[in-house]
Amino acid sequence: MFFKLDSIALLGIDAIKVSVETHISNGLPSFTIVGLPDKAVNEARMRVRAAIVNSGFKFPMKRIIVNLSPADIRKEGSYYDFPIAFALLVVSCQVNPPDESFLNKCCFIGELSLDGIINPVKGIISMAEFTVNAEKQYFFLPDANAGQAVVAGNINIIGCKSLEEVVSIINDKNKILQKSKEILPIKASGVTVSPGNNEGSLDFRDIKGQVKAKRALEIAAAGMHNIMLVGPPGAGKTMLAHRIISIMPELTIRESIEVTKIYSTLRGIREDLIKTRPFRNPHHTITRIGLIGGGNIPKPGEISLAHRGVLFLDEFSQFPKNHIEDLRQPVENKEIIISRNNYFYRFPCSFMLVLATNPCTCGYMGDNKRECRCTERETKKYWEKISGPILDRIDMRINVRRLKYNDFIDKDTGQSSSLIREKISACHTLQHDRYSLAGQNKYYNSEAGFAFINEWISENIDLNDWIPKVVKKFGLSARAVGSLIKVSRTIADMENKTRIETCHFMEALNYRINFEYE
Amino acid sequence: MNEDSAKILQIINDMDIRPSDFINAYIKNFNDIKKTISFFMSNSKTTIKTGRETMLKKTRYERIIKGIKEKEFEIINISEKNYPLMLKEIYFPPPLLFLKGGRAMDKDFYIAIVGTRKCSVYGRDVAIYFSHELSKIGITVVSGLASGIDYWSHKASVHEKGGTIGVLGCGIDIIYPPENKKLFLEIIEDGSIITEFLPGVPPLKSNFPARNRIISGMSSGVIIIEAAERSGALITANFALQQNREVFAVPGDIFNISSSGCHKLIKSGAKLAEHIDDILEELNILYESKLDSGYPIKSNISLNVSGFEGRHDNIKIKRLNNRQRIIYDLIGKKPVEIEELMSKSGYNINMVLQIISELILLNLVIENNLNQLIRL
Numbered sequence: 001m002f003f004k005l006d007s008i009a010l011l012g013i014d015a016i017k018v019s020v021e022t023h024i025s026n027g028l029p030s031f032t033i034v035g036l037p038d039k040a041v042n043e044a045r046m047r048v049r050a051a052i053v054n055s056g057f058k059f060p061m062k063r064i065i066v067n068l069s070p071a072d073i074r075k076e077g078s079y080y081d082f083p084i085a086f087a088l089l090v091v092s093c094q095v096n097p098p099d100e101s102f103l104n105k106c107c108f109i110g111e112l113s114l115d116g117i118i119n120p121v122k123g124i125i126s127m128a129e130f131t132v133n134a135e136k137q138y139f140f141l142p143d144a145n146a147g148q149a150v151v152a153g154n155i156n157i158i159g160c161k162s163l164e165e166v167v168s169i170i171n172d173k174n175k176i177l178q179k180s181k182e183i184l185p186i187k188a189s190g191v192t193v194s195p196g197n198n199e200g201s202l203d204f205r206d207i208k209g210q211v212k213a214k215r216a217l218e219i220a221a222a223g224m225h226n227i228m229l230v231g232p233p234g235a236g237k238t239m240l241a242h243r244i245i246s247i248m249p250e251l252t253i254r255e256s257i258e259v260t261k262i263y264s265t266l267r268g269i270r271e272d273l274i275k276t277r278p279f280r281n282p283h284h285t286i287t288r289i290g291l292i293g294g295g296n297i298p299k300p301g302e303i304s305l306a307h308r309g310v311l312f313l314d315e316f317s318q319f320p321k322n323h324i325e326d327l328r329q330p331v332e333n334k335e336i337i338i339s340r341n342n343y344f345y346r347f348p349c350s351f352m353l354v355l356a357t358n359p360c361t362c363g364y365m366g367d368n369k370r371e372c373r374c375t376e377r378e379t380k381k382y383w384e385k386i387s388g389p390i391l392d393r394i395d396m397r398i399n400v401r402r403l404k405y406n407d408f409i410d411k412d413t414g415q416s417s418s419l420i421r422e423k424i425s426a427c428h429t430l431q432h433d434r435y436s437l438a439g440q441n442k443y444y445n446s447e448a449g450f451a452f453i454n455e456w457i458s459e460n461i462d463l464n465d466w467i468p469k470v471v472k473k474f475g476l477s478a479r480a481v482g483s484l485i486k487v488s489r490t491i492a493d494m495e496n497k498t499r500i501e502t503c504h505f506m507e508a509l510n511y512r513i514n515f516e517y518e
Numbered sequence: 519m520n521e522d523s524a525k526i527l528q529i530i531n532d533m534d535i536r537p538s539d540f541i542n543a544y545i546k547n548f549n550d551i552k553k554t555i556s557f558f559m560s561n562s563k564t565t566i567k568t569g570r571e572t573m574l575k576k577t578r579y580e581r582i583i584k585g586i587k588e589k590e591f592e593i594i595n596i597s598e599k600n601y602p603l604m605l606k607e608i609y610f611p612p613p614l615l616f617l618k619g620g621r622a623m624d625k626d627f628y629i630a631i632v633g634t635r636k637c638s639v640y641g642r643d644v645a646i647y648f649s650h651e652l653s654k655i656g657i658t659v660v661s662g663l664a665s666g667i668d669y670w671s672h673k674a675s676v677h678e679k680g681g682t683i684g685v686l687g688c689g690i691d692i693i694y695p696p697e698n699k700k701l702f703l704e705i706i707e708d709g710s711i712i713t714e715f716l717p718g719v720p721p722l723k724s725n726f727p728a729r730n731r732i733i734s735g736m737s738s739g740v741i742i743i744e745a746a747e748r749s750g751a752l753i754t755a756n757f758a759l760q761q762n763r764e765v766f767a768v769p770g771d772i773f774n775i776s777s778s779g780c781h782k783l784i785k786s787g788a789k790l791a792e793h794i795d796d797i798l799e800e801l802n803i804l805y806e807s808k809l810d811s812g813y814p815i816k817s818n819i820s821l822n823v824s825g826f827e828g829r830h831d832n833i834k835i836k837r838l839n840n841r842q843r844i845i846y847d848l849i850g851k852k853p854v855e856i857e858e859l860m861s862k863s864g865y866n867i868n869m870v871l872q873i874i875s876e877l878i879l880l881n882l883v884i885e886n887n888l889n890q891l892i893r894l
Contacts, residue, residue: 212856212889215867230887359887366639366887375636376665380697401888407857473879491868506872513878514885 035068082110223490231400278309622681633667745779
């Protein structure tokens with residue numbers, strides 16, 4: 001006897017189809033799983049046997065072979081417990097589907113516990129999206145996962161609590177209809193995506209002085225522009241950077257899906273969606289794989305975990321040169337592709353890069369209180385490490401100075417984070433609308449292509465005069481001009497202007513040019 | 519290069535005559551260059567030395583000739599008109615000068631600005647202030663093309679009316695320190711670089727005191743900004759005293775080591791310079807005393823002490839709009855913070871930043887890495 005049903009395997013955050021083929025024949029009772037199973041998949045035999053028996057079904061005492069095809073891709077995890085158990089029930093005629101082709105329209109995924117309860121699994125959003133693309137009609141999955149899966153859209157999500165329930169649903173056509181009409185709520189996840197950043201208690205109001213830096217961070221957050229903070233120790237770079245997330249609005253549903261997809265392959269996010277924006281702050285001792293992603297079985301790195309959020313690299317100059325160079329391509333392409341012999345693993349990484357560093361080795365260059373003890377050569381070497389190509393990709397560069405005695409008693413510390421967040425939220429919506437209207441899969445000004453940039457320039461004739469002057473005076477690259485225009489666009493968006501005025505361009509210029517280290 | 523220079527080069531390069539011997543002979547011949555040359559030419563013993571040394575000299579000579587042919591640099595000798603006038607007066611002037619660029623060599627007034635290589639923000643600002651103000655009214659700034667004070671002195675004067683001259687402690691074909699390459703190119707375009715050393719001579723430690731004597735020798739006065747107790751700048755000051763030049767010293771922070779050299783100079787009689795007037799005053803006296811003794815005046819720069827300030831930028835300033843003008847007026851010679859500009863003008867941050875960009879584009883102000891603004 002032979003039966004085949006469809007399940008799914010995860011490769012990175014992409015899903016591919018896996019057929020669970022079962023064959024039962026006479027002979028000495030045995031149970032074998034083939035098709036490159038890992039330890040967890042092989043152990044499914046035990047769980048399947050116990051779950052079937054404990055759910056009140058009969059385990060076929062025959063020679064059982066289960067093949068997971070395609071057989072050359074490594075299968076890992078506990079995803080196949082439920083499909084295998086269900087296939088065994090079908091093949092041993094313990095289930096009566098409404099019609100023969102019904103099971104071909106279904107997809108199964110889930111982990112079994114010994115008593116037949118179906119436990120949630122990782123990476124469910126990618127799988128749900130796959131079932132939609134594969135034109136399946138029903139997706140049987142653990143009940144706890146259903147809340148995540150509904151975001152995929154046009155498919156009947158059937159959350160199952162136990163093996164017994166599944167059989168009763170499939171045996172009854174009405175139950176299937178009823179189950180697939182249930183509207184499931186989307187819950188916000190409590191999983192922390194910003195380790196070490198005490199969300200909620202940080203506010204822009206805590207910062208005294210630093211008006212320019214605060215304004216720049218506001219703009220950077222509004223358009224997701226990369227920003228660099230340079231200043232002596234104790235100037236408040238880290239303090240500023242940690243507060244960026246407090247002025248950023250929650251993820252939109254589309255962003256939330258993207259972020260949850262990445263996190264659910266790594267962490268145990270199985271039931272709900274991530275709503276808060278990630279803020280990743282890896283230490284400079286991080287490995288290349290930890291930062292960029294990779295490994296024997298490729299996993300997303302910090303740059304992907306910061307997707308749609310902030311990647312904050314504090315003490316940037318302390319990062320190994322290799323790491324710094326590795327960042328070039330992901331910052332530009334907004335995704336990283338890790339290739340293995342039989343597959344490309346694609347991880348999105350559209351993050352806002354925030355860098356903080358001292359101006360020189362001793363840290364006090366340009367400070368008016370303490371003398372810098374570095375030689376010119378040391379300083380030059382220091383800035384050579386933070387290479388030109390990566391600096392060129394930083395849209396805004398801000399000098400942060402140490403507070404003076406009279407700054408400490410300054411009572412007016414500007415707007416609170418929640419007020420700024422509202423402004424930025426409106427600005428984000430404006431940008432989302434712009435790019436969805438153009439039919440592009442982009443959300444923010446920092447991602448805008450050259451077509452947009454050229455259009456924006458042509459909207460204001462004055463810019464055509466200014467740009468050559470500015471390029472000549474400051475020696476800007478084409479990319480730098482592009483980023484200048486993008487930042488200008490964000491400033492204009494914050495004021496809700498339809499075109500970039502010259503004053504917006506001038507302000508954007510200020511964040512680019514007053515930086516003498518390049 | 520004229521014929522004389524070629525011959526002097528031959529004498530110094532091929533015949534192993536020391537420059538000092540040449541100068542001695544030159545003085546003995548009552549500053550007649552032709553006689554001096556023929557004296558050496560006739561006395562030359564054409565001894566054939568070891569092959570290798572002759573070859574080295576020959577290649578060096580060919581390199582120099584090639585460099586001149588390709589207009590890489592020029593040579594001027596002591597009898598020529600564009601040889602700095604005051605340099606001829608010193609105890610031991612170089613018979614030949616290698617020259618790149620060539621602008622600013624015909625000026626009347628040279629002021630040297632020297633100081634520490636590792637300058638503070640204050641030192642930098644002082645250097646920029648003096649250098650820029652002096653060059654704006656037509657006085658040429660001379661310095662040593664090192665980093666620190668030298669760098670900023672050149673930088674602030676290179677595109678101005680007076681221009682700038684850099685004096686090297688190595689061959690003209692060597693850029694030292696290498697990080698000044700951009701400045702080198704700027705000076706070659708708009709000023710001059712000179713040296714007494716033959717092409718290919720590396721920047722040896724011993725060359726620099728010799729260079730310092732040229733810096734002070736060709737200038738009417740030397741301004742010392744930020745010098746520690748044992749600084750090269752003090753050597754220049756010593757030369758200046760020996761050569762009867764004015765020595766100015768800019769005071770600094772008494773708790774800072776890098777002011778002690780300047781303070782020592784002031785204590786022993788150097789003129790304290792806190793304003794450009796202090797220098798012009800001294801110069802005026804010099805200028806007039808030379809007038810009395812029938813010293814020829816070449817150009818007609820007026821050393822009018824009052825009214826020079828910002829003359830160059832006046833037109834630009836008049837064209838500023840109201841807002842730009844308000845911000846510009848709030849920015850002075852002392853660094854101003856953006857916060858202060860905001861509170862005094864009543865503008866919000868984006869307005870202030872945008873006006874600052876406009877002023878920077880007009881070359882009226884600069885922003886340092888403390889978010890402070892200074893007038894250029």
